[in-house]
Structure formats: structure tokens, C-alpha cells
Amino acid sequence: MTIEGKLERRLLWSDDQGYERARRDAVWNGRKPPRRPAGIVLAQDTADVAAAVRLARERGLQVSVRAGGHSTSAAGVREGALLIDVSRLTSIDVEARAGTAVVGPGVLGQDLDLTLDPLGLFFPHGHCSTVAVGGFLLGGGLGWNWRAYGPGCGLVRAVEVVTADGEVVRADESQNSDLYWAARGAGPGFFGVVTAFHLEMQPKPAVIKAAAHNYPLAARGELLNWLHEIRHEMAPTVDQALCVTQHVTHSPDGPTMLLGTVAFADSEREADDALALFANSPLREKAIWGDDGTTVGSVQHLTGVDDLYPAGLRYAHDNIMSSATASALVPALEAALTSLPTPRSHVNWQNLAGVPELPDMAFSLLGDTLIEVVAVGDDPKQDAQLQAWVTDHARQLEPVAIGSQIGADSMASRGLGPDSYFSAAALSRLKIIRDRWDPAHRFVSFLLGSDTV
Ligand SMILES: Cc1cc2nc3c(=O)[nH]c(=O)nc-3n(C[C@H](O)[C@H](O)[C@H](O)COP(=O)(O)OP(=O)(O)OC[C@H]3O[C@@H](n4cnc5c(N)ncnc54)[C@H](O)[C@@H]3O)c2cc1C
Structure with missing residues (x-):
């Protein structure tokens, strides 16, 4: 046949x-x-x-x-x-005693969590519950509790790959190790199809406690400077994201700044200690409202990110990673923070400081701070204007950027090359490995501006 x-x-x-x-x-x-x-x-x-x-x-x-x-x-x-x-490759086979799982690339973060949770296990999948592990892990994957675990791809122990020859191979530390190296970070530049990820599970944190403080936009200078100052002081088991938007907080007077922090801890006491930094912040009295900490049963209950990104709307997105000083970074953000084009549009500021040293893998670029610039609309007629807003403001951040996280639009819309995603050494190694496994370039590579038609 x-x-x-x-x-x-x-x-x-x-x-x-x-x-x-x-x-x-x-x-x-x-x-x-x-x-x-x-x-x-x-x-x-x-x-x-x-x-x-x-x-x-x-x-x-x-x-x-x-x-x-x-x-x-x-x-x-x-x-x-x-x-x-x-x-449709959505199988999840958990070997609970070994703490490992073999997971298909189509598995959504929420489904992985629902499977692992009753077993007392956890994997740091994406914050948006419908992101699949395929693109997430290939691109590095900054998921829940990323400052403690590092990028999710660092917990990939092996991959099953269909190569450009149509052969099925396993790649891990001891066999096809160059392919394994590439599968942990090459993102859309990967030259094979991953059909299964072998993942190292983590014990489910005993306590997951989330705090939220909503600040007026007028306090942005003080708040961003303070967050930058304490970025290393935050316990490594705290996720911190500041979202400047109007939509989530339903503020009647325009955008506000929602500071969300989540502690992953062994006890309530440890979680409270980790979140005390935010409850006792010198800026706390400026908050419009605040919740100093609510314990949730699992990350499934933390729906703030899903609220930001409902399916069906029209998104333009870009990001930069930065290790700049606050005195350079904060002014560079001013124009974006004060010109959000629609109520759902937003700018996110996430703390990446203190992530454990990266293992040797294609994912090789990590700054202290991740800034995402996101425009959200529902009318095709707005697309060009919203994309231009994102591209312009991401460009304004370039002087303080060390690069971008894969998954953004930066190469296509800002006309950059893949060097914005990798260290120079990792990018040249990636090219050599690609030429070995896919000499005819059967697989498309990164989406560049010239491909966007
Ligand atoms: C709402 C939203 C929330 C997000 N949240 C996070 C987050 O919390 N943390 C984070 O790190 N990222 C996040 N991202 C970025 C996201 O991780 C990337 O866009 C990722 O590529 C999405 O994976 P996917 O499989 O859903 O996407 P896809 O569009 O299906 O995949 C992206 C690319 O990856 C490659 N790819 C995917 N699967 C395979 C495979 N099996 N074999 C070979 N190549 C493959 C392909 O080149 C594909 O074009 C978010 C994105 C969105 C839109």
C-alpha cells in the first residue's frame, strides 16, 4: 500500500x-x-x-x-x-515509583497536571493551561515555579524523535546526544518531530499559596524599581509576575498593575515567610487592594493567566529578556505602560533572577527579567495597528535586551535572526547538528519576516 x-x-x-x-x-x-x-x-x-x-x-x-x-x-x-x-499524540504514561512520565507532544499543561496531581507529582508546565508540552518544552519552557526548577526542558531526560529520514530514534545523554541537546531549546528551529518526551517529575509542593496586590499605574516607577531591587531576595520558590492591564482588574479608570506572586512550599509557614516580602512591602499602603496569601489545592486553581488569554481573540506578542539595571529598564518601558491600545492588552514583568545554572543544552539565554508586550483585539481591522504597537514597543526595549524567549514573534515582526534566542556558541552548535540530522533541510526552520507573507 x-x-x-x-x-x-x-x-x-x-x-x-x-x-x-x-x-x-x-x-x-x-x-x-x-x-x-x-x-x-x-x-x-x-x-x-x-x-x-x-x-x-x-x-x-x-x-x-x-x-x-x-x-x-x-x-x-x-x-x-x-x-x-x-x-492528537496525547498519551501520558506515569511511572510513579521512578518519578518519570512519558508524555506525548500534544498533551496540554492542564491535562498533565490533572494526571499527576492525584499521584502527588508535579511538572512545571506553562502558566496558560492550554499550552501543549510540544512547543513549550522544545522552546525551553518557563513554567510554574521556574526559578526553582529552571526551564522545563532541563527536566527532559530523553526524547523519541522521527528524523528527517523518517526513522524513529531515541535521544538522551548516552545515545544521539547531539539531538537530545538540540531538542532542549531549539524551539521552531528543531529538525525532527518529537513524538514523546521522557520527563523527570517533581514531588507536588505541599503548599501552593498565591498573593495578589493591585497597584495604581501612577506607582509604576517605585514598584518596578522595588521589584528589580528585590529580585534576588525573593525566595527561589516564588513565581512573580506583574501584569499591567485594565482587563483583569476591571479597573474603571484605565490600567492598573496586578502583582501576582505564588509560593511553592513545604509548609504554610514557609509559604507565608516567602510571601511576607510582598505583604510587608514599603509600597503596600499604596495598593488599591491586596490579598496577602490564599492557599490553593493545585495550580489548576490559579486561573489568572487563562483569564488574560482567552481563545479566539487576536493576539500580537513579543518579549525581551533583560539583565539591565532598573535605571535603564524602567524608563525604557514607560511608553508601553502608558499607551496600552485596548483594555485587554498588557505588559508583563516576570522575575527570572536566581534560576539554577542551565545545563548544557540549546536553551542557553536567560536574563534577570522577562518583559512581554501583548496586544489583544477582537477585530481583524485592528490587527495591523496592534501588531505595530507591539513591534514598536519591543524595539524600544532592544537597547536593554539580551535577547528574547522563543515563542514570541520577535524574529518575524522585528526582522531579527535566531541569534536573539541563543548564545553564540549554542547557535553555531545547533547549525552543525541540524546539518548532520537534516542535511537537505527537510524541516522548515525559524519563521523569519520573509516567510510571513
Ligand atoms: C497564552 C500563552 C501562554 C503562554 N505561556 C507560556 C509560559 O507560561 N511559559 C512559556 O515558556 N511559554 C509560554 N507560552 C509560549 C509557548 O510555550 C510557545 O508558544 C510554545 O511554542 C507553544 O507550544 P504549542 O505546542 O502549544 O505551540 P505550537 O505552535 O504547536 O508549536 C510551536 C512550534 O514548536 C515546534 N513544535 C511543536 N511541537 C513539536 C514537536 N512535537 N516536534 C517538533 N517540533 C515541534 C514547531 O516548530 C511549532 O511551530 C505561552 C504562549 C501563549 C500563546
């Missing part, structure tokens, strides 16, 4: 019924790219993925991949490529 015959109705060419739906569904963002893959394979398992890669070779097509579809720039949807959709 031909490969096409084996794939049956799971293969959709561009004139097949169901193609357009699959093309649009491949992208979580309400903004769908005009790019049209030659075909889409709705893979059910590793065998389908391998068959799809062999079909692409036979037809002389490039290959692109999507898992949860959260790439804001829709990096998986490429003109003329064969798109392998791995969102």
Missing part, C-alpha cells in the same frame, strides 16, 4: 474537504496566517508521523509541525510545506 493509502483520511491535501478547518485549527491565535501548507497530516501516533515524513521526502516537500498551536506567529503553518499536526 502507498504511504498516502496508509494515512487514509488523516492526510488532507489543500483541495480536500476538511483542509481549511484543519489549517485554521492549527493556530490557537484568533489571527490566522494566510500561509497555506501543501497538505496536513492529522497524526494519531508515531507511525503516522514517520509515514508523513517519508511522504514529504517522496514528494519533495518541506515539513513543519504543530502541537498545541500556541506559537503567536503560527510558526508551524508554512507555505507549501507538509504540516504534521501532533496534537
Whole structure:
């Protein structure tokens, strides 16, 4: 039987019924790219993925991949490529005694958590519950409790990969170690399809306690300077994100600053100690309102990030990582903070300081602070204006940036190259490994401005 015959109705060419739906569904963002893959394979398992890669070779097509579809720039949807959709590879096999799990790339963070939680286990998946592990882990993955665990890809012990030859291989420390190195951070530049991640689980934190303080925008100078000053003082088991927005706080007078902090601790006492820094902040009396700490049963109850990012809306997103001083960073943000284009648009400031030293892997760039600039609309007519706002303000941050986190739109919209995502040494190693595993460049690479059509 031909490969096409084996794939049956799971293969959709561009004139097949169901193609357009699959093309649009491949992208979580309400903004769908005009790019049209030659075909889409709705893979059910590793065998389908391998068959799809062999079909692409036979037809002389490039290959692109999507898992949860959260790439804001829709990096998986490429003109003329064969798109392998791995969102149906959703198995989770937990080996509780060994503290490991083998997880398909289409597994959503929320489903991983729901499986692990009753077993007393935890994995730092993305803060938005519908981000899939596929793109999240390949791009590094800054998930819950990231300052303690480091990026999620550092907890990947092995990957199963369908290579550009259509072969299924395992890559880990001792076999195909260069491919393993690349799978931990190459993001949309990865040159294979990961069909399973072997993950090292963590014990579920005994206490998860969240605090929130809403500050007026007028206090931004003091608050940002203070957050920067205490970035190393925060316990390493505290996630801190400051979101400047109008939507989440429903403030009638424009945007405010919601400081969200979550402590992952062994006891209530330890959590309270970690959050005391925020409850006793010198700025606390300026807060419009505050909750100094509420214990939740699991991260599933922390829905603030999901509230920021409902599906179906139209997003433009960019980010920078910075290790600049507050005196450089805070003024650089002023224009963005005071010109949010819609009530749901926002700027996030997250503390990355104190993340454990990175192991040797493709994910190689990490600053002290992650700044995200996000415009959110619901009208296609606003898209160009919102994208321009994001691009302009991300550009204004470039003088204080050391690079960006993969998953942003920076290369496509700011006209940058992949050097904004990696250390120079990691990027040159990545190119060498790509040439070894995918010499014909069967797999598309990073989405550049010239690809966006
Ligand atoms: C609302 C929202 C919240 C987010 N929150 C976080 C967060 O808390 N922390 C964080 O670190 N990031 C976060 N991100 C960024 C997110 O991790 C990246 O966009 C990631 O790529 C999404 O993964 P995905 O599988 O859903 O996306 P996809 O668009 O499916 O994947 C992105 C790219 O990864 C590659 N890819 C995916 N799966 C595979 C595979 N199995 N094999 C080979 N290549 C593959 C493809 O090149 C694909 O184009 C968030 C993004 C959004 C939109």
C-alpha cells in the first residue's frame, strides 16, 4: 500500500474537504496566517508521523509541525510545506515509583497536571493551561515555579524523535546526544518531530499559596524599581509576575498593575515567610487592594493567566529578556505602560533572577527579567495597528535586551535572526547538528519576516 493509502483520511491535501478547518485549527491565535501548507497530516501516533515524513521526502516537500498551536506567529503553518499536526499524540504514561512520565507532544499543561496531581507529582508546565508540552518544552519552557526548577526542558531526560529520514530514534545523554541537546531549546528551529518526551517529575509542593496586590499605574516607577531591587531576595520558590492591564482588574479608570506572586512550599509557614516580602512591602499602603496569601489545592486553581488569554481573540506578542539595571529598564518601558491600545492588552514583568545554572543544552539565554508586550483585539481591522504597537514597543526595549524567549514573534515582526534566542556558541552548535540530522533541510526552520507573507 502507498504511504498516502496508509494515512487514509488523516492526510488532507489543500483541495480536500476538511483542509481549511484543519489549517485554521492549527493556530490557537484568533489571527490566522494566510500561509497555506501543501497538505496536513492529522497524526494519531508515531507511525503516522514517520509515514508523513517519508511522504514529504517522496514528494519533495518541506515539513513543519504543530502541537498545541500556541506559537503567536503560527510558526508551524508554512507555505507549501507538509504540516504534521501532533496534537492528537496525547498519551501520558506515569511511572510513579521512578518519578518519570512519558508524555506525548500534544498533551496540554492542564491535562498533565490533572494526571499527576492525584499521584502527588508535579511538572512545571506553562502558566496558560492550554499550552501543549510540544512547543513549550522544545522552546525551553518557563513554567510554574521556574526559578526553582529552571526551564522545563532541563527536566527532559530523553526524547523519541522521527528524523528527517523518517526513522524513529531515541535521544538522551548516552545515545544521539547531539539531538537530545538540540531538542532542549531549539524551539521552531528543531529538525525532527518529537513524538514523546521522557520527563523527570517533581514531588507536588505541599503548599501552593498565591498573593495578589493591585497597584495604581501612577506607582509604576517605585514598584518596578522595588521589584528589580528585590529580585534576588525573593525566595527561589516564588513565581512573580506583574501584569499591567485594565482587563483583569476591571479597573474603571484605565490600567492598573496586578502583582501576582505564588509560593511553592513545604509548609504554610514557609509559604507565608516567602510571601511576607510582598505583604510587608514599603509600597503596600499604596495598593488599591491586596490579598496577602490564599492557599490553593493545585495550580489548576490559579486561573489568572487563562483569564488574560482567552481563545479566539487576536493576539500580537513579543518579549525581551533583560539583565539591565532598573535605571535603564524602567524608563525604557514607560511608553508601553502608558499607551496600552485596548483594555485587554498588557505588559508583563516576570522575575527570572536566581534560576539554577542551565545545563548544557540549546536553551542557553536567560536574563534577570522577562518583559512581554501583548496586544489583544477582537477585530481583524485592528490587527495591523496592534501588531505595530507591539513591534514598536519591543524595539524600544532592544537597547536593554539580551535577547528574547522563543515563542514570541520577535524574529518575524522585528526582522531579527535566531541569534536573539541563543548564545553564540549554542547557535553555531545547533547549525552543525541540524546539518548532520537534516542535511537537505527537510524541516522548515525559524519563521523569519520573509516567510510571513
Ligand atoms: C497564552 C500563552 C501562554 C503562554 N505561556 C507560556 C509560559 O507560561 N511559559 C512559556 O515558556 N511559554 C509560554 N507560552 C509560549 C509557548 O510555550 C510557545 O508558544 C510554545 O511554542 C507553544 O507550544 P504549542 O505546542 O502549544 O505551540 P505550537 O505552535 O504547536 O508549536 C510551536 C512550534 O514548536 C515546534 N513544535 C511543536 N511541537 C513539536 C514537536 N512535537 N516536534 C517538533 N517540533 C515541534 C514547531 O516548530 C511549532 O511551530 C505561552 C504562549 C501563549 C500563546
